[in-house]
Amino acid sequence: MKTMTATLAAALLVGAAAAPLAVADNSLPGDILVDMRMRYENVAQDGKLGADAITLRTRLGWKSPEWNGFTFLGEVENVTAVDGDDDYNSGFNGLSQYAGIKDGEFTELNRLQVAFSPFENVSVTLGRQYLQFDDGQFVASAGHRQDKNSHDAIRIGWSHGAFDASYVYHDRINRGPGDNSDWQSDSHLFHAGYEINDTLDVSGFAYFIDITSAGGRDRSNTTLGARLAGERSYGDLGVEYAVMYAHQTDYASATIDFNLAYFASDLAFSYGGAELALGYDVIEGNGSTGFANPLGKNHDFLGWADVFSGGGRQGTVDGVEDFNVMLSWSREWEAGFVRGLSTGVRRHEFEAERTGADLGSEWDAFVELDLPQGLSLALETADYDGPGVAPAPADVSRTWVVLSYRR
Numbered sequence: 066m067k068t069m070t071a072t073l074a075a076a077l078l079v080g081a082a083a084a085p086l087a088v089a090d091n092s093l094p095g096d097i098l099v100d101m102r103m104r105y106e107n108v109a110q111d112g113k114l115g116a117d118a119i120t121l122r123t124r125l126g127w128k129s130p131e132w133n134g135f136t137f138l139g140e141v142e143n144v145t146a147v148d149g150d151d152d153y154n155s156g157f158n159g160l161s162q163y164a165g166i167k168d169g170e171f172t173e174l175n176r177l178q179v180a181f182s183p184f185e186n187v188s189v190t191l192g193r194q195y196l197q198f199d200d201g202q203f204v205a206s207a208g209h210r211q212d213k214n215s216h217d218a219i220r221i222g223w224s225h226g227a228f229d230a231s232y233v234y235h236d237r238i239n240r241g242p243g244d245n246s247d248w249q250s251d252s253h254l255f256h257a258g259y260e261i262n263d264t265l266d267v268s269g270f271a272y273f274i275d276i277t278s279a280g281g282r283d284r285s286n287t288t289l290g291a292r293l294a295g296e297r298s299y300g301d302l303g304v305e306y307a308v309m310y311a312h313q314t315d316y317a318s319a320t321i322d323f324n325l326a327y328f329a330s331d332l333a334f335s336y337g338g339a340e341l342a343l344g345y346d347v348i349e350g351n352g353s354t355g356f357a358n359p360l361g362k363n364h365d366f367l368g369w370a371d372v373f374s375g376g377g378r379q380g381t382v383d384g385v386e387d388f389n390v391m392l393s394w395s396r397e398w399e400a401g402f403v404r405g406l407s408t409g410v411r412r413h414e415f416e417a418e419r420t421g422a423d424l425g426s427e428w429d430a431f432v433e434l435d436l437p438q439g440l441s442l443a444l445e446t447a448d449y450d451g452p453g454v455a456p457a458p459a460d461v462s463r464t465w466v467v468l469s470y471r472r
């Protein structure tokens with residue numbers, strides 16, 4: 066039944082994706098925004114019933130033409146459980162005996178913003194919007210779950226030559242699923258970047274994050290840090306590198322004390338369509354709490370099984386060290402039904418930063434096809450295998466089949 070439903074639902078998505086092409090003549094001024102994602106997810110977790118979900122995420126929006134320096138953008142978002150939500154724990158359906166798949170059904174206003182550029186090097190954006198600084202570790206609009214995070218904020222940006230700076234007053238993070246998990250905020254975010262030369266960029270940041278909602282107060286923090294990143298070419302060999310350090314303390318509404326550090330480093334070598342990437346991350350914990358990132362991404366870091374992230378924190382109470390290696394390959398074609406292919410596999414080895422205890426390992430892998438007319442099809446998997454003792458999480462395996470359309 067689920068296989069047939071998934072097949073029919075995928076066919077429905079292809080049909081729905083093709084329909085907006087009929088308005089390509091742009092009878093409405095500005096840009097029509099369409100973003101659809103049909104996803105099947107399966108989760109097997111120790112101590113829980115196996116979970117399955119087929120969900121369709123649809124975003125529809127419009128971006129106006131520029132008028133005297135002003136632009137307007139509005140977008141709504143809907144998630145529908147195509148085969149019902151009785152075979153997984155969405156976090157709000159009361160089925161805690163199942164493994165978690167945090168994709169509940171909802172319809173919400175995803176973005177509603179006004180942008181203004183009074184001068185060529187100054188921009189102001191007010192309203193519900195996407196935000197991201199650097200790699201998104203601390204400030205981002207996380208989008209792995211079907212409900213992509215957005216932010217109620219005012220952002221002021223300024224640039225001059227190779228230098229850029231931003232200030233954000235942050236009022237609310239719209240966390241998924243729906244509006245049941247949103248956190249109110251009274252936060253001030255400062256970020257600046259400078260391109261030293263063609264091979265090296267440097268950025269610095271000071272985030273004063275105050276989560277005033279009851280469920281997130283202990284994630285309130287001050288995070289200060291810097292990041293270096295760049296790339297070079299040696300003939301056909303490409304090299305990319307990045308290193309980041311941050312220091313974090315409790316702030317404002319937090320009711321607990323913490324004083325923690327974060328370090329991340331990445332090095333990647335590419336040749337032709339192949340890439341070898343190495344990563345080493347150290348995230349501190351003090352024995353009672355871990356590193357807070359209530360406004361940041363989770364899924365892109367510490368493995369796709371997401372066992373060490375969520376709820377506005379990363380790692381464990383004893384912190385985490387993650388050494389990972391990834392091998393990937395990609396290729397593009399000018400014509401044909403398949404326009405591009407990318408595939409890769411990553412291995413993570415985890416241990417507790419504070420105690421050195423074994424925290425297990427994880428394999429992640431993916432295959433993605435780029436198809437015509439804005440379509441893509443992907444198969445992704447994550448398999449975490451832990452030691453079975455605290456503070457390590459329970460073993461979990463996740464698999465996704467994803468059909469996406471974007472216009």
